[in-house]
Amino acid sequence: MYLILCVLALMSGVPSITPTSYSDQSFLRKTLFSSDRYDPLTRPVNDTNESLKVYVSFGYSPSIELDENVQLMSDSYWFRFRWTDHFLKWNPANYSGISKIYVPQSSVWKPRIALYQRLNNPSLTVNEDALASINSSGVVAFEISIHPKTRCLMEISKFPFDVQTCVFFIMDEYLSEGELYFDVEGVQVMDEPESEWIIQSQSATVTTKYGRSIVNFQFTIRRQPSFYVITIIIPLVTTASLNPLVFLIPPASGEKISVAVTTLLSYTVFLNVISGILPETSTSTSIVSVYITTLFVLSGLYTIFCVIIVKIDNTNWFPGICNYFGLRNRRVSHKTDNSVSDKSSSEPANNVSTAVILDRILFVLCSLGSTVLTCWCFASILR
Numbered sequence: 001m002y003l004i005l006c007v008l009a010l011m012s013g014v015p016s017i018t019p020t021s022y023s024d025q026s027f028l029r030k031t032l033f034s035s036d037r038y039d040p041l042t043r044p045v046n047d048t049n050e051s052l053k054v055y056v057s058f059g060y061s062p063s064i065e066l067d068e069n070v071q072l073m074s075d076s077y078w079f080r081f082r083w084t085d086h087f088l089k090w091n092p093a094n095y096s097g098i099s100k101i102y103v104p105q106s107s108v109w110k111p112r113i114a115l116y117q118r119l120n121n122p123s124l125t126v127n128e129d130a131l132a133s134i135n136s137s138g139v140v141a142f143e144i145s146i147h148p149k150t151r152c153l154m155e156i157s158k159f160p161f162d163v164q165t166c167v168f169f170i171m172d173e174y175l176s177e178g179e180l181y182f183d184v185e186g187v188q189v190m191d192e193p194e195s196e197w198i199i200q201s202q203s204a205t206v207t208t209k210y211g212r213s214i215v216n217f218q219f220t221i222r223r224q225p226s227f228y229v230i231t232i233i234i235p236l237v238t239t240a241s242l243n244p245l246v247f248l249i250p251p252a253s254g255e256k257i258s259v260a261v262t263t264l265l266s267y268t269v270f271l272n273v274i275s276g277i278l279p280e281t282s283t284s285t286s287i288v289s290v291y292i293t294t295l296f297v298l299s300g301l302y303t304i305f306c307v308i309i310v311k312i313d314n315t316n317w318f319p320g321i322c323n324y325f326g327l328r329n330r331r332v333s334h335k336t337d338n339s340v341s342d343k344s345s346s347e348p349a350n351n352v353s354t355a356v357i358l359d360r361i362l363f364v365l366c367s368l369g370s371t372v373l374t375c376w377c378f379a380s381i382l383r
Ligand SMILES: *[C@@H]1O[C@H](CO)[C@@H](O)[C@H](O)[C@H]1NC(C)=O
Pocket: 047, 048, 049
Protein backbone atom coordinates (compact mmCIF):
# COMPACT_ATOMS: atom_id res chain seq x y z
CA MET A 1 0.00 0.00 0.00
CA TYR A 2 2.77 2.45 1.03
CA LEU A 3 4.72 1.50 -2.09
CA ILE A 4 1.73 2.28 -4.30
CA LEU A 5 1.30 5.66 -2.62
CA CYS A 6 4.97 6.42 -3.19
CA VAL A 7 4.74 5.47 -6.85
CA LEU A 8 1.61 7.58 -7.23
CA ALA A 9 3.33 10.51 -5.54
CA LEU A 10 6.33 10.20 -7.86
CA MET A 11 4.11 9.93 -10.93
CA SER A 12 2.09 13.01 -10.00
CA GLY A 13 5.31 14.96 -9.57
CA VAL A 14 4.88 15.53 -5.85
CA PRO A 15 8.20 15.01 -4.09
CA SER A 16 7.94 12.26 -1.56
CA ILE A 17 8.33 13.64 1.93
CA THR A 18 10.84 11.88 4.08
CA PRO A 19 9.10 11.13 7.35
CA THR A 20 10.81 13.14 10.07
CA SER A 21 9.79 12.67 13.59
CA TYR A 22 9.07 15.51 15.91
CA SER A 23 11.19 14.03 18.63
CA ASP A 24 14.17 13.69 16.30
CA GLN A 25 14.02 17.38 15.34
CA SER A 26 13.82 18.38 18.93
CA PHE A 27 16.64 16.01 19.81
CA LEU A 28 18.82 17.36 16.97
CA ARG A 29 18.30 20.91 18.17
CA LYS A 30 19.17 20.01 21.71
CA THR A 31 22.27 18.16 20.58
CA LEU A 32 23.52 20.91 18.25
CA PHE A 33 22.97 23.77 20.65
CA SER A 34 23.88 22.11 23.93
CA SER A 35 25.85 24.72 25.83
CA ASP A 36 28.94 22.56 26.25
CA ARG A 37 29.08 21.93 22.50
CA TYR A 38 28.19 25.25 20.87
CA ASP A 39 28.63 28.90 21.83
CA PRO A 40 26.76 31.43 19.66
CA LEU A 41 29.16 34.21 20.65
CA THR A 42 32.27 32.52 19.26
CA ARG A 43 33.29 32.88 15.67
CA PRO A 44 33.01 29.39 14.16
CA VAL A 45 36.65 28.75 13.27
CA ASN A 46 39.12 26.44 14.91
CA ASP A 47 42.14 28.53 13.99
CA THR A 48 41.78 32.16 15.13
CA ASN A 49 43.98 33.18 12.20
CA GLU A 50 41.46 31.85 9.77
CA SER A 51 39.12 34.35 8.18
CA LEU A 52 35.51 33.29 7.75
CA LYS A 53 34.05 33.69 4.29
CA VAL A 54 30.50 35.08 4.14
CA TYR A 55 28.63 34.92 0.84
CA VAL A 56 26.27 37.78 0.10
CA SER A 57 23.37 37.59 -2.33
CA PHE A 58 21.67 40.82 -3.07
CA GLY A 59 18.34 41.81 -4.57
CA TYR A 60 16.81 45.18 -5.18
CA SER A 61 13.58 46.59 -6.42
CA PRO A 62 13.52 48.72 -9.58
CA SER A 63 10.94 51.05 -8.08
CA ILE A 64 13.33 53.62 -6.69
CA GLU A 65 12.16 56.75 -4.99
CA LEU A 66 14.39 59.77 -4.78
CA ASP A 67 13.57 62.68 -2.52
CA GLU A 68 15.36 65.45 -4.39
CA ASN A 69 15.05 68.06 -1.68
CA VAL A 70 16.89 66.06 0.94
CA GLN A 71 18.83 63.96 -1.59
CA LEU A 72 17.79 60.63 -0.15
CA MET A 73 17.13 57.51 -2.17
CA SER A 74 14.80 54.89 -0.83
CA ASP A 75 14.46 51.45 -2.25
CA SER A 76 13.77 47.91 -1.08
CA TYR A 77 16.74 45.62 -0.76
CA TRP A 78 17.01 42.02 0.06
CA PHE A 79 20.18 40.41 1.39
CA ARG A 80 21.02 36.81 1.97
CA PHE A 81 24.12 35.90 3.99
CA ARG A 82 25.54 32.43 3.97
CA TRP A 83 28.55 30.87 5.64
CA THR A 84 29.69 27.49 6.85
CA ASP A 85 29.68 26.80 10.56
CA HIS A 86 31.69 23.58 10.98
CA PHE A 87 30.39 23.19 14.48
CA LEU A 88 26.81 22.79 13.30
CA LYS A 89 27.13 19.69 11.13
CA TRP A 90 25.19 16.52 11.58
CA ASN A 91 24.59 13.26 9.88
CA PRO A 92 20.99 13.18 8.57
CA ALA A 93 20.93 9.40 8.78
CA ASN A 94 21.09 9.64 12.54
CA TYR A 95 18.09 11.98 12.77
CA SER A 96 15.51 10.30 10.54
CA GLY A 97 16.88 12.12 7.48
CA ILE A 98 16.48 15.70 8.71
CA SER A 99 18.71 17.76 6.45
CA LYS A 100 17.65 21.30 7.30
CA ILE A 101 16.41 23.10 10.36
CA TYR A 102 15.35 26.63 11.16
CA VAL A 103 16.46 28.31 14.34
CA PRO A 104 16.23 31.79 15.83
CA GLN A 105 19.15 33.92 14.69
CA SER A 106 20.15 34.54 18.27
CA SER A 107 20.99 30.88 18.82
CA VAL A 108 23.72 30.74 16.14
CA TRP A 109 26.81 32.83 15.66
CA LYS A 110 26.20 35.41 12.96
CA PRO A 111 27.97 38.44 11.56
CA ARG A 112 26.78 41.81 12.85
CA ILE A 113 26.02 43.53 9.58
CA ALA A 114 25.27 47.21 9.27
CA LEU A 115 24.53 49.36 6.30
CA TYR A 116 26.55 52.54 5.99
CA GLN A 117 26.89 55.56 3.80
CA ARG A 118 29.84 56.87 5.78
CA LEU A 119 31.77 55.42 8.64
CA ASN A 120 30.51 56.38 12.13
CA ASN A 121 27.05 56.67 10.76
CA PRO A 122 25.36 53.31 10.41
CA SER A 123 22.13 54.38 8.83
CA LEU A 124 20.62 51.10 9.65
CA THR A 125 21.60 48.16 11.76
CA VAL A 126 20.42 45.03 10.10
CA ASN A 127 18.21 43.03 12.44
CA GLU A 128 17.21 40.41 13.67
CA ASP A 129 13.95 38.53 14.28
CA ALA A 130 13.95 36.33 11.19
CA LEU A 131 14.94 32.68 11.42
CA ALA A 132 18.23 31.33 10.16
CA SER A 133 18.39 28.07 8.29
CA ILE A 134 21.05 25.42 8.86
CA ASN A 135 21.59 22.41 6.66
CA SER A 136 23.34 19.24 7.58
CA SER A 137 26.66 20.37 6.07
CA GLY A 138 26.70 23.27 8.51
CA VAL A 139 25.73 25.94 6.00
CA VAL A 140 23.93 28.72 7.89
CA ALA A 141 21.89 31.27 5.97
CA PHE A 142 19.69 34.17 6.87
CA GLU A 143 17.82 36.71 4.86
CA ILE A 144 16.77 40.25 5.54
CA SER A 145 14.80 42.73 3.57
CA ILE A 146 15.08 46.39 4.33
CA HIS A 147 13.76 49.65 3.01
CA PRO A 148 16.45 52.17 3.94
CA LYS A 149 16.95 55.76 2.91
CA THR A 150 20.42 56.21 1.55
CA ARG A 151 22.15 59.43 0.68
CA CYS A 152 22.56 60.28 -2.95
CA LEU A 153 24.66 63.36 -3.70
CA MET A 154 22.85 64.74 -6.68
CA GLU A 155 24.39 66.09 -9.83
CA ILE A 156 21.56 68.13 -11.27
CA SER A 157 23.22 70.19 -14.00
CA LYS A 158 21.54 68.16 -16.73
CA PHE A 159 18.05 68.11 -15.24
CA PRO A 160 15.71 66.64 -16.51
CA PHE A 161 18.16 64.41 -18.38
CA ASP A 162 20.24 63.80 -15.30
CA VAL A 163 21.94 60.62 -14.15
CA GLN A 164 22.55 60.08 -10.46
CA THR A 165 24.95 57.80 -8.67
CA CYS A 166 23.97 56.51 -5.27
CA VAL A 167 26.33 54.50 -3.09
CA PHE A 168 26.22 52.69 0.21
CA PHE A 169 28.06 49.79 1.73
CA ILE A 170 27.60 47.00 4.19
CA MET A 171 30.23 45.95 6.69
CA ASP A 172 30.56 43.85 9.79
CA GLU A 173 30.43 46.19 12.73
CA TYR A 174 33.23 44.54 14.70
CA LEU A 175 35.29 42.05 12.74
CA SER A 176 38.37 42.95 10.71
CA GLU A 177 39.15 41.56 7.30
CA GLY A 178 41.37 38.90 8.90
CA GLU A 179 38.36 37.57 10.78
CA LEU A 180 35.58 37.87 8.24
CA TYR A 181 35.47 38.61 4.55
CA PHE A 182 32.66 38.88 2.04
CA ASP A 183 32.09 37.40 -1.35
CA VAL A 184 29.25 38.52 -3.60
CA GLU A 185 27.32 35.52 -4.80
CA GLY A 186 24.65 37.06 -6.98
CA VAL A 187 22.58 40.12 -7.68
CA GLN A 188 18.99 40.02 -8.79
CA VAL A 189 16.20 42.41 -9.55
CA MET A 190 12.93 42.00 -7.75
CA ASP A 191 9.81 41.81 -9.78
CA GLU A 192 8.29 45.25 -9.34
CA PRO A 193 7.23 48.07 -11.63
CA GLU A 194 9.70 50.79 -12.45
CA SER A 195 9.36 54.33 -11.23
CA GLU A 196 10.39 57.80 -12.36
CA TRP A 197 13.97 56.58 -12.11
CA ILE A 198 15.40 53.85 -14.27
CA ILE A 199 18.33 51.85 -13.01
CA GLN A 200 21.00 52.16 -15.66
CA SER A 201 23.55 50.00 -13.92
CA GLN A 202 24.30 48.68 -10.49
CA SER A 203 27.27 46.96 -9.03
CA ALA A 204 28.21 45.17 -5.85
CA THR A 205 31.94 44.91 -5.29
CA VAL A 206 33.96 43.60 -2.39
CA THR A 207 36.77 45.86 -1.23
CA THR A 208 38.70 46.62 1.91
CA LYS A 209 38.11 49.83 3.77
CA TYR A 210 39.12 50.80 7.30
CA GLY A 211 40.73 47.35 7.63
CA ARG A 212 37.39 45.64 7.16
CA SER A 213 35.95 43.75 4.29
CA ILE A 214 33.05 45.69 2.85
CA VAL A 215 30.58 45.25 0.02
CA ASN A 216 30.13 48.44 -1.94
CA PHE A 217 26.84 48.95 -3.72
CA GLN A 218 26.59 51.51 -6.44
CA PHE A 219 23.47 52.44 -8.36
CA THR A 220 23.46 54.59 -11.45
CA ILE A 221 19.95 55.81 -12.06
CA ARG A 222 18.52 57.88 -14.88
CA ARG A 223 15.48 60.11 -14.70
CA GLN A 224 12.62 59.46 -17.10
CA PRO A 225 12.44 62.94 -18.60
CA SER A 226 9.14 62.83 -20.48
CA PHE A 227 7.04 64.28 -17.65
CA TYR A 228 9.33 67.29 -17.21
CA VAL A 229 9.77 67.77 -20.94
CA ILE A 230 6.02 68.05 -21.35
CA THR A 231 5.27 70.12 -18.27
CA ILE A 232 8.31 72.40 -18.11
CA ILE A 233 10.64 72.33 -21.09
CA ILE A 234 8.11 72.71 -23.93
CA PRO A 235 6.09 75.53 -22.27
CA LEU A 236 9.37 77.22 -21.35
CA VAL A 237 10.77 77.12 -24.89
CA THR A 238 7.44 78.35 -26.23
CA THR A 239 7.45 81.30 -23.84
CA ALA A 240 11.08 82.02 -24.70
CA SER A 241 10.35 82.10 -28.42
CA LEU A 242 7.25 84.26 -27.95
CA ASN A 243 9.12 86.81 -25.90
CA PRO A 244 10.91 88.71 -28.75
CA LEU A 245 7.53 89.11 -30.46
CA VAL A 246 6.78 92.01 -28.08
CA PHE A 247 8.87 94.12 -30.46
CA LEU A 248 6.42 93.39 -33.27
CA ILE A 249 3.51 94.88 -31.36
CA PRO A 250 2.94 98.47 -32.58
CA PRO A 251 3.82 100.93 -29.78
CA ALA A 252 0.57 102.76 -30.43
CA SER A 253 -1.54 99.68 -29.60
CA GLY A 254 -0.90 100.19 -25.89
CA GLU A 255 -0.41 96.44 -25.32
CA LYS A 256 3.35 96.35 -25.77
CA ILE A 257 4.41 96.88 -22.16
CA SER A 258 1.66 94.74 -20.64
CA VAL A 259 2.63 91.76 -22.84
CA ALA A 260 6.30 92.25 -21.93
CA VAL A 261 5.50 92.35 -18.20
CA THR A 262 3.21 89.29 -18.43
CA THR A 263 5.97 87.27 -20.10
CA LEU A 264 8.45 88.48 -17.47
CA LEU A 265 6.15 87.24 -14.71
CA SER A 266 5.62 83.86 -16.35
CA TYR A 267 9.33 83.10 -15.85
CA THR A 268 8.94 83.51 -12.10
CA VAL A 269 6.37 80.71 -12.22
CA PHE A 270 8.87 78.46 -14.00
CA LEU A 271 11.60 79.38 -11.48
CA ASN A 272 9.21 78.55 -8.68
CA VAL A 273 8.35 75.13 -10.13
CA ILE A 274 11.99 74.25 -10.78
CA SER A 275 13.14 75.25 -7.31
CA GLY A 276 10.44 73.01 -5.86
CA ILE A 277 11.86 70.02 -7.72
CA LEU A 278 15.60 70.46 -7.37
CA PRO A 279 17.61 70.12 -4.16
CA GLU A 280 18.35 73.34 -2.34
CA THR A 281 21.98 72.53 -1.76
CA SER A 282 23.89 70.72 -4.39
CA THR A 283 27.38 70.57 -5.80
CA SER A 284 26.11 71.59 -9.21
CA THR A 285 23.72 74.11 -10.73
CA SER A 286 20.95 73.09 -13.05
CA ILE A 287 21.43 74.42 -16.56
CA VAL A 288 17.67 74.73 -16.95
CA SER A 289 17.44 77.08 -13.96
CA VAL A 290 20.35 79.13 -15.32
CA TYR A 291 18.45 79.22 -18.63
CA ILE A 292 15.26 80.41 -16.92
CA THR A 293 17.12 83.05 -14.92
CA THR A 294 18.86 84.32 -18.07
CA LEU A 295 15.52 84.44 -19.88
CA PHE A 296 14.07 86.30 -16.93
CA VAL A 297 16.86 88.90 -17.00
CA LEU A 298 16.55 89.24 -20.78
CA SER A 299 12.80 89.60 -20.46
CA GLY A 300 13.40 92.37 -17.93
CA LEU A 301 15.65 94.10 -20.48
CA TYR A 302 12.98 93.64 -23.17
CA THR A 303 10.49 95.33 -20.86
CA ILE A 304 12.88 98.27 -20.38
CA PHE A 305 13.37 98.50 -24.17
CA CYS A 306 9.60 98.45 -24.67
CA VAL A 307 9.15 101.28 -22.18
CA ILE A 308 11.84 103.30 -24.00
CA ILE A 309 10.30 102.60 -27.41
CA VAL A 310 6.81 103.55 -26.28
CA LYS A 311 8.26 106.70 -24.75
CA ILE A 312 10.11 107.56 -27.98
CA ASP A 313 6.92 106.93 -29.86
CA ASN A 314 4.83 109.20 -27.70
CA THR A 315 7.17 112.07 -26.80
CA ASN A 316 10.13 114.02 -28.03
CA TRP A 317 12.41 112.27 -25.57
CA PHE A 318 15.31 110.41 -27.15
CA PRO A 319 18.03 108.48 -25.30
CA GLY A 320 21.58 109.64 -26.06
CA ILE A 321 22.88 106.06 -26.34
CA CYS A 322 21.06 105.69 -29.67
CA ASN A 323 23.73 107.96 -31.14
CA TYR A 324 25.95 104.92 -31.32
CA PHE A 325 23.54 103.15 -33.66
CA GLY A 326 23.42 106.07 -36.08
CA LEU A 327 19.85 106.84 -35.13
CA ARG A 328 20.55 110.31 -33.86
CA ASN A 329 21.94 111.36 -37.24
CA ARG A 330 18.79 110.24 -38.94
CA ARG A 331 16.69 112.21 -36.53
CA VAL A 332 18.98 115.24 -36.70
CA SER A 333 19.02 115.20 -40.49
CA HIS A 334 15.22 115.00 -40.49
CA LYS A 335 15.15 117.80 -38.04
CA THR A 336 17.42 120.02 -40.13
CA ASP A 337 15.35 119.19 -43.21
CA ASN A 338 12.18 120.20 -41.46
CA SER A 339 13.68 122.95 -39.36
CA VAL A 340 11.92 125.61 -41.31
CA SER A 341 8.55 123.87 -41.59
CA ASP A 342 5.98 123.32 -38.88
CA LYS A 343 7.73 121.57 -35.97
CA SER A 344 4.70 120.06 -34.27
CA SER A 345 3.53 118.13 -37.35
CA SER A 346 6.95 116.78 -38.46
CA GLU A 347 8.24 115.42 -35.14
CA PRO A 348 5.67 112.69 -34.40
CA ALA A 349 6.21 111.14 -37.83
CA ASN A 350 9.95 111.18 -37.34
CA ASN A 351 9.65 109.56 -33.88
CA VAL A 352 7.37 106.79 -35.11
CA SER A 353 9.91 105.74 -37.70
CA THR A 354 12.71 105.74 -35.11
CA ALA A 355 10.61 103.57 -32.79
CA VAL A 356 9.79 101.15 -35.60
CA ILE A 357 13.45 100.88 -36.58
CA LEU A 358 14.43 100.25 -32.97
CA ASP A 359 11.65 97.65 -32.74
CA ARG A 360 12.90 95.81 -35.81
CA ILE A 361 16.54 95.85 -34.76
CA LEU A 362 15.63 94.63 -31.27
CA PHE A 363 13.31 91.96 -32.64
CA VAL A 364 16.08 90.52 -34.83
CA LEU A 365 18.73 90.75 -32.10
CA CYS A 366 16.50 89.31 -29.39
CA SER A 367 15.18 86.46 -31.55
CA LEU A 368 18.76 85.62 -32.43
CA GLY A 369 19.80 85.88 -28.80
CA SER A 370 17.05 83.66 -27.46
CA THR A 371 17.60 81.09 -30.23
CA VAL A 372 21.31 80.92 -29.40
CA LEU A 373 20.51 80.67 -25.70
CA THR A 374 17.98 77.88 -26.24
CA CYS A 375 20.40 75.97 -28.47
CA TRP A 376 23.18 76.36 -25.90
CA CYS A 377 20.89 75.12 -23.14
CA PHE A 378 19.82 72.01 -25.03
CA ALA A 379 23.30 71.29 -26.32
CA SER A 380 24.51 71.36 -22.72
CA ILE A 381 21.84 69.19 -21.14
CA LEU A 382 21.70 66.62 -23.92
CA ARG A 383 25.44 66.28 -24.31
C1 LIG B 1 48.40 33.01 14.03
O1 LIG B 1 49.38 33.82 13.40
C2 LIG B 1 50.40 34.24 14.26
C3 LIG B 1 51.30 35.17 13.48
O2 LIG B 1 51.02 35.19 12.13
C4 LIG B 1 51.15 33.02 14.76
O3 LIG B 1 52.18 33.45 15.65
C5 LIG B 1 50.20 32.11 15.48
O4 LIG B 1 50.86 30.93 15.86
C6 LIG B 1 49.04 31.76 14.57
N1 LIG B 1 48.04 30.99 15.35
C7 LIG B 1 47.58 29.84 14.94
C8 LIG B 1 46.59 29.20 15.82
O5 LIG B 1 47.94 29.34 13.87
